[in-house]
Amino acid sequence: MSNDLNSVNIKSGYHHGALREALIAAAEEVIAERGVDGFSLRETARRVGVSPAAPGHHFRDARGLLTAVATGAFRAFGDALEAADREAGRDRVARVRAQGMAYVRFALANRAKFDLLWRKVLIDGTDPDYQAAGDRAFAILDDAVRGALAPIGQNWEGDLAPSMAAWSMVHGFARLAMDGVFGGEDDAAERATEALLPRVLDHLRI
Structure with a gap:
């Protein structure tokens, strides 16, 4: 029945x-x-x-369907970054750390979808919905990183280098955690994130 x-x-x-x-x-x-x-x-x-x-x-091919999955994942990813940023308040270091933690935790909790986000061969990177979702996620991080630099007298307008540095650090950490570099125990990646990621982000010297 x-x-x-x-x-x-x-x-x-x-x-x-x-x-x-x-x-x-x-x-x-x-x-x-x-x-x-x-x-x-x-x-x-x-x-x-x-x-x-x-x-x-609804989708021309497998690429179209995977692009739709990636778009939804990017929206959820952006939501996670936004929620962490909001909870961190206005403190410049706290915002970057909170988003970094949210970034890695999202990757660990959604490994396949997180992997798909960056697989440009398998998805249509020109899709406007996908682009908008990805741009929004990066803008949330960018605002925290470059906004965090303003109080110390730096003029970073138009310079994406600080945000790219933060993104590279956090993304590399997430990838290492996903690949089991920090240990094979169930909670090894989470423990490493809690203990090490804030110290890694300190090297941004913000």
Whole structure:
């Protein structure tokens, strides 16, 4: 009986435009289980209960679907940075540290989607929604980093170097944590983030 109900829901959802969201959710499941390189459009369609050709109604190909997944991930990533920044208050060092911690924690909690964000070969980097989501995430970090430098008399207007330095540091740390460099225990990456990342960010000398 439940299978019949699922079939009805899927068909009904398709007619009401919910297929797009269902495909995105299924794609997220596939990459979470198999990694980005193990993604399959056919498997995604199978999990939703539609034919392999059905995703073409909303996405031209696998790249289009993965771009939609990456766009949603970037929006969630930006939300995490924004929430951390808001909680940090106005203190310049606290803002950068809070966003750095949020950055790494998001990566550790959403490994497959975080990996997808930077896989330019697999996604359409010219997609306007993807670009807007990515630009917003970077702008949140950029505002904290360059805004943090203003009180000490530096004029960084138009110079992205400080923000790029912060981004490179935090992204490299996240990648090391994801790759198990800080230990194989379940909480090793989180403990390393708590203990080491603030000290790493101190080298930005902000």
